[in-house]
Amino acid sequence: MVYLSRFTFPDSDREFDFFLGQKRTCYDSFYPFQVLSRHAFLEIDFSPVTILYGGNGSGKTTALNIIAEKVAAARDSAFNKSNFFPDYLALCGAGLEDPPGGCRIITSDDVFDYMLNLRSLNEGIDHRRDELFQEYLSTKYSEFRLESIEDYEKLKRNNNAKRLTQSKFVRKELMDNVREYSNGESAFRYFTEKIGEDGLYLLDEPENSLSPARQAELVDFLSDSVRYFGCQLVIATHSPFILAFCGAKIYDLDANPVDVKRWTELANVRAYYDFFKAHEREFKG
Numbered sequence: 001m002v003y004l005s006r007f008t009f010p011d012s013d014r015e016f017d018f019f020l021g022q023k024r025t026c027y028d029s030f031y032p033f034q035v036l037s038r039h040a041f042l043e044i045d046f047s048p049v050t051i052l053y054g055g056n057g058s059g060k061t062t063a064l065n066i067i068a069e070k071v072a073a074a075r076d077s078a079f080n081k082s083n084f085f086p087d088y089l090a091l092c093g094a095g096l097e098d099p100p101g102g103c104r105i106i107t108s109d110d111v112f113d114y115m116l117n118l119r120s121l122n123e124g125i126d127h128r129r130d131e132l133f134q135e136y137l138s139t140k141y142s143e144f145r146l147e148s149i150e151d152y153e154k155l156k157r158n159n160n161a162k163r164l165t166q167s168k169f170v171r172k173e174l175m176d177n178v179r180e181y182s183n184g185e186s187a188f189r190y191f192t193e194k195i196g197e198d199g200l201y202l203l204d205e206p207e208n209s210l211s212p213a214r215q216a217e218l219v220d221f222l223s224d225s226v227r228y229f230g231c232q233l234v235i236a237t238h239s240p241f242i243l244a245f246c247g248a249k250i251y252d253l254d255a256n257p258v259d260v261k262r263w264t265e266l267a268n269v270r271a272y273y274d275f276f277k278a279h280e281r282e283f284k285g
Contacts, residue, residue: 001230001232002047002232003097003103003200003232004046004094004095004096004232004234005096005097006043006044006045006046006094007046007070007094007095008042008043008092008094009037009042009043009063009066010037010088010091010092011042012037015033015034018033030082031084031085032082032088033084033088035059036059036063039058039059039253039255039258040257040258041059041251041253041258044063044251045249046232046249047249048231048232048233048247049222049226049232049233049245049248049249050233050234051234051237051243051249052064052235052236052237052253053237053250053252053253053254053261053266053268054252054254055238055254055267058254059253060236060237060253061236063236063253064105064204064234064236065105065204067094067202068103068105069081069085070089070092070094071094071103071200072103073104073200073202074103074104074105075105075106076113077109077110077113099199099232100198100199101196101197101198101199101200101230101231103200103201103202104194104200104201104202105201105202106194106195106201106206108204108205108209111187111190111191111206111209114187114190115186115187115209187214188217191203191206191218191221191222192221195221195231196229197229198229198230199230199232200231200232200234201225201231201232201233201234203233203236203237204236205238206242207237207242212241215239215241218242219241219242219244222245223245223246235248240272243263243268244263248263250262250263252265254267
């Protein structure tokens with residue numbers, strides 16, 4: 001499904017015309033101006049899966065955030081826009097048909113915050129578990145008499161302590177610890193929770209915090225989301241596992257001008273290929 005069909009960025013001439021009309025001189029940065037125009041990145045024609053590829057500083061994350069702000073995509077983490085961001089957005093154009101499932105951008109900050117929240121929750125659970133251990137020991141070997149209706153809940157807990165083992169008592173009184181998941185598993189889970197049906201999703205370097213095996217698993221999940229659940233994806237990445245996404249249209253932001261490439265033509269992928277090719281005998285040996 002294609003909800004976002006086309007997006008245009010201003011060229012250097014339009015940017016220059018904008019600056020001619022400005023009287024503001026107190027800024028030392030005009031971000032995001034002059035980031036994408038320097039490589040003549042002026043237009044994207046989208047497919048169900050569109051990938052923005054490039055090294056650090058290529059502008060792929062900038063382009064993704066510009067698109068996200070223009071289409072009013074939901075996001076969990078705060079995004080610090082520069083003073084010139086609204087001016088730049090006004091010069092951009094988007095061909096968008098509102099997706100039933102809405103628009104969302106998922107960034108590395110979102111995933112990192114999610115993992116920190118789980119860690120914080122675990123710490124709170126661990127603290128409560130220690131308290132319950134002490135409660136178990138203090139109640140199991142003591143007598144308790146019901147003196148008022150307010151003591152009824154205490155009596156039930158006292159009886160539970162006498163009837164159950166320590167581990168079963170704590171498990172019954174305490175929610176399961178969410179630390180059943182590693183960082184990579186938690187990151188993967190975040191994507192599966194946030195990506196629903198019939199939506200436009202912008203993913204900024206989703207490979208962060210994911211092992212190669214998890215990246216391949218994420219690609220399978222994303223492929224199913226596109227094929228069976230009506231999603232459209234725009235992904236900023238330099239991971240070869242994600243760049244190999246079957247049927248994806250890839251824009252190479254390291255090229256000048258920016259051009260559409262096959263994933264096997266990209267410099268980052270070729271570097272991996274050359275490395276493993278050089279060590280081929282070791283793998284066979």
